[in-house]
Amino acid sequence: MKEIIVFSNRKGGTGKSSSVYNLGYFLSEKNKVLLIDFDSQGHLGVWAGLKQSKVKEKNIYISLVKFIKNKTIDKDDVFKIKENLYILPSNQDLSALDMELMNVENNKTVLKDFIIEIEEDYDYIIIDTEPAFGMTALNGYVAATQLIIPIKTDYLSMIGVSQLMSLYYKVKSTMNPSIEFVGILPTFYNKRTNLAKNLMKELIETFGKDKIFSPIRKDIKLSEAPYYGKSIFEFAKKSHGEQDYRKFGEEYLKKAGEKNGIR
Numbered sequence: 001m002k003e004i005i006v007f008s009n010r011k012g013g014t015g016k017s018s019s020v021y022n023l024g025y026f027l028s029e030k031n032k033v034l035l036i037d038f039d040s041q042g043h044l045g046v047w048a049g050l051k052q053s054k055v056k057e058k059n060i061y062i063s064l065v066k067f068i069k070n071k072t073i074d075k076d077d078v079f080k081i082k083e084n085l086y087i088l089p090s091n092q093d094l095s096a097l098d099m100e101l102m103n104v105e106n107n108k109t110v111l112k113d114f115i116i117e118i119e120e121d122y123d124y125i126i127i128d129t130e131p132a133f134g135m136t137a138l139n140g141y142v143a144a145t146q147l148i149i150p151i152k153t154d155y156l157s158m159i160g161v162s163q164l165m166s167l168y169y170k171v172k173s174t175m176n177p178s179i180e181f182v183g184i185l186p187t188f189y190n191k192r193t194n195l196a197k198n199l200m201k202e203l204i205e206t207f208g209k210d211k212i213f214s215p216i217r218k219d220i221k222l223s224e225a226p227y228y229g230k231s232i233f234e235f236a237k238k239s240h241g242e243q244d245y246r247k248f249g250e251e252y253l254k255k256a257g258e259k260n261g262i263r
Helices: 016-027 043-047 052-057 060-070 092-101 110-116 135-143 155-174 194-207 220-228 240-259
Strands: 003-007 033-038 079-082 085-088 124-129 146-152 180-187
Touching: 003 016, 003 135, 016 033, 016 043, 016 124, 016 146, 016 180, 016 220, 016 240, 033 043, 033 060, 033 110, 033 135, 043 220, 060 092, 060 110, 092 135, 110 135, 124 135, 135 155, 146 155, 155 180, 155 194, 180 194, 180 240, 220 240
Parallel strands: 003 124, 003 146, 033 085, 033 124, 146 180
Antiparallel strands: 079 085
């Protein structure tokens, strides 16, 4: 079964784009993966090493506007990063999408309808959403089959989780019954601090151990990798970041496999 995974957090600086890119890279070792950058900051394209001049010519905003107006999709708009890994990047143009969608019929399902036209080409589609929750981010939720919430292991990030879960339940009950909450991915984890350990304990007590992925430790290599346009698997093998994202990928596959009856 194909999965459409949305990563969402209303707070910036949670490692959301890093997690999308590195999970996508991990899954592409054995599957065909499309990354959709639905965040106007355009960080996925940076991770992929795309030049901004190229992103200006081809991006998800341009593709969606063409789809809205003509109901056509140009598959050449997709960039190939490497074998089995592809991306529809974004830039600041995407910030105009909310306005564009205001006068569109069925404006909550535009991304879903777009993905339906291309999903047969991929095993996984992973969406990186805007921190601000408007019509653009809502389209990500409505299109997805799975939700993963990355959170920085600090107190302010914890406060926002309940808001995200309320949003998830609202979308699931009213617009997209197919979406499932896969789990929370703690990031920037420092096991030497009592705060981080206490927050991990609180997450497990609140959501259950099966809904909490093993944490991604704080690692300078994760900050350096996008500068070179490389995944953590290429940039720093055997680093904490590489080890943790590989473990995250393995845990994700186990959870997805259990959902689909695969052991």
